[in-house]
Every structure is written in C-alpha cells, then in structure tokens.
Amino acid sequence: MTDDTQARIQQLVDSNKVLLFMKGSPLFPQCGFSSRAVAILNHLGAEFESVDVLQDQGVRQGIKEFSDWPTIPQLYVNGEFVGGSDIMMEMYESGELAQLLVDNAAA
Template identity: 80%
Template sequence: MTEDPQARIGELVANNDVLLFMKGSPLFPQCGFSSRAVAILDHLGVSYESVDVLQDQGIRQGIKQFSDWPTIPQLYVKGEFVGGSDIMMEMYEAGELAQLLEQHGLAKAG
C-alpha cells in the first residue's frame, strides 16, 4: 500500500464495493453522523467495509479533497461517491439508497 493518502484512498474505494469513511468503527461510532450512516447500512442489510478516519490523519484530511466533500462520514458504492449522512438519510427515506445497492447487486436478498 502506498504512502500517498490520495492513492491509498483511491485503492480503498476501488477495492471495496461499499465503503464508509467514518469516525470510529461500526461497533463504536465516534460521532452521531457516523452512527446514523452505520444504522442506515445495517438496516439495509448490505455488507460494507469502513475506514476509521480518526486512526489516520492523512486519510482524514485526504478524503475531503478526494471527494470534494467537506464532512465525514462519506459513502462510496462501486467506486462512486454517494454522499454524507444527510444525503444517505434522504436517499434511504426515498428508497433510492436501496435501489442503488440493488442495481449493483449489493442489496440483501429477499
């Protein structure tokens, strides 16, 4: 793995179908927004990987430039930036997030 944060972020995004950059971990989210993002993904039953930005200052700052999005958490699906927790919540409530995951064959069966 390379030391350049942008390259590392690019590798992580490319190698994980559903990836959440968050503060903390899914078991111990370190902010309310990250907690809400985890709750949404868990409720949808999708498997995902997470990156704790608090563990790596380069990624914590780099992800904001990578996506051109100022806040964390950030959700990526199949290499595409989806949004932060507010966008996730809006998409979830409208059924759009489940639809996006289904389109990529990532949603929970049944």
C-alpha cells in the same frame, strides 16, 4: 494531501463495493453522523467495509479533498461517491439508497 494518501484512498474505494469513511467503527461509531450512516446501511442489509478516519490523519484530511466534500462520514458504492449522512438519509427515505445497493449487488 500527498499523492500517497490520494493513491491509498483510491485503492480503498476501488477495492470495496461499498465503503464508508467514518469516525470510529461500525461497532463503536465516534460521532452521531457516523452512527446514523452505519444504522442506515445495517437496516438495508448492506455488506460494507469501513475506514476509521480517526486512526489516520492523512486519510481524515485527504478524503475531504478526494471527494471535494467537507464532512465525514462519506459513502462510496462501486467507486462512486454517494454522499454524507444527510444525503444517505434522504436517499434512504426515498428508497433510492436501497435501489442503489440492489443495483450494485451490495444488499
């Protein structure tokens, strides 16, 4: 991964309170995991931005190294990596994700 890609990912993470790296867009998710992540955030009323990794191969590979997490989607809240769709689902079911969003004034 290039330093440029790393810097671009860092800039995206830093400039968005809630950011979802996903396949597709919130209106047209391109995989089931991305669709589930969007559904969870929408259900919680979260305001979030998204990055379609299918539009940029550099980001698609780079985000995996950036977070040291092998799969997409990936959720960031206030610059912190939260996890992928399985972790989001567990946190949603336990109420942790809603609390995290409230604590960070993102829902």
